[in-house]
Amino acid sequence: GVLASEVVELDLRNHKRITLWIRSNTVTASGDLQLLLDDHEDCASPLETLNLPALAEDTWAAVTLTLADPSLLGSIISVGLKQTVDLGICIIYLDAIKAISSLPSIGMMGGAVKKDGASELSETDEANSAAEDDMNLLPANTPVADEDGYYFGHLSETFQTLRLKIGVSGEADELTITWKYWDGSDWVALTNVLDNTDSFKAAAGDHDVSFALPTDWAKKTIASISAYWIKADLTVYTAGVSPVQPLGTQSWILGKEE
Template identity: 35%
Template sequence: MGFYVARRFLSPDSSDYKKGLHRGNPSGLVGVDADLAAPNIKWHTIIFGIEGTMVQWQAQARPSLNIPVPTIQAQAIATFSGAETATPSLTCPVPTIAQVCIQAAISDSERVVSHDDAPPTDTEVTTQANSDPVVDQSWLQNDDNQESITNTTWKAMTFTPGTNHTIRGVRLCLYGSSVGAITVSIRATSGGLPTGGDLCSGTLDGGQLSSSNDERVYDISLGAGTALTAGTVYAIVVRTAAGTLNWRSSAAGYAGGQKCSSTNSGGSWTADATRELLFEEYGNNSLDVPATPNPTAVGDGLYVGNSSPFDYVNVWVNQAGVGTYTITWKYYNGVSWLPLTLSSDGDKSNSWKRPGRHTIHFTRPGDWAITTILAYNLYWVKAEVTAYTSQTTQPILGRVWIGTY
């Protein structure tokens, strides 16, 4: 900021001034430049009785070439122990050129104006996003062997609910080769053995299974389920239409039930109190959220956002969607919504049409931009309906959550 002087009594084209002090108008400096105002004077500096309020920032901008380091990205797969196994993939980001602003240090800290350059933080996590299935009984530990299941050799695990609830699904640790359709049902028991017909049931495509044990768990929805009574023993019964299915097992340790076997397609059963079959049974989510409107249309979608970039989305499908429609996962690049590059071991095309837990892995976009959805300025991905003919059953999700590597 320059030094301002009165111009009413002094003329720059004349040097005929007597030596000495020139004071100006005694009633005030009426001829002072109109720009001599507090915002134009350096902070804490006083000129002609006017104290400055201007803060000076010194900044230098210059182009900066950014060559990102290639990274090995892990893609996770949930296992019965709650952990996630990972397979690596090499990512080579594209170099970018950007303007970098370098702010000079200010020696007098008293004159520094504080400001917040931190990235935005999540201001709200919806209650639906935090909604987990309510697990009542679980035994997912100490596995050391497996039990074989065929179309005639069935296996069952009995369990005793701790609370009255409607069972909606089970989680099982399975694997097998050339396995056909798998049916999982809940039956009553008599004398600790399964009895009667199915109280409710669900199916799983055996073609989804790994051919060898990798500790993966699979969630099988039981639809509307059935009401269970606390303290009453029930059985989870598993059979397959073709091939040999393996259900991981452990030594006895679960107090509420035991392994049961049938060699005649459920006609009769025997119990084995020395072994347990790994399982988890769960009821309704505390809150559910629809994955698409009903009816839906092309362009509709589910948005998932966070204050910083992320690498995958986990969803729990309580009610599988039924219909002819396609879901495409997209991100925003600052101009438009573009398809994400989904990883090879991600759940690429489920379109909410299979129940249970699903993980959508994607390669983090280099041009992913923050945008505002419903007043929240975040990094968003969108599960968008990109083709639609019909939807006879609306997909309903339980918990939706994200992760990073």
């Protein structure tokens, strides 16, 4: 059905991705559901059709969909959701649908710092190079919840999207990363976080972390680097049977969402 029609006309030609949260009351396979974008009312003739991934039952999922390049989405006025198979009585919930700009990165990493307990050591050169697996996203020894993590920062710009190239996944362990920012006096959890790194457990490759832009974000000096930081704070950790240290290869800060 149609999610929105005759909305304010949107020009998405300079956008690269659609991100959203979705939940289904039934299990779906990849492509069972499609997101439609159209310059006609009621999605009568979609300009672009995007397959949604497989969904578990009654579980919110963060989804990133890549738009076609070059784009034809110059005047979108309706957005729809389509079933390609009969899912029976299927209830779909959608939230936080965003178009993310294709603006280039606003600069190299101003700072990248590994946190191992009280030790904070810059890995900025490593984060800005393509050398493989040289970013220690968590300590090599047994990480400790609420003590270990990683900082990513830019010297002069606030930002809403971090791209991290994972080299070695931490999928063998049970771990949870809470993404935070510095408000001038404390580390505060970011809101509307879409963490495609899956707390450093995603497969090797490029993954984005996006979030709502804080209004009270302040600079902080870490490892002698004054920057706008986000903190990947390890809040849950249980070692697996064969623990694996998550490693990064490179990271970038992207343009702000529109």
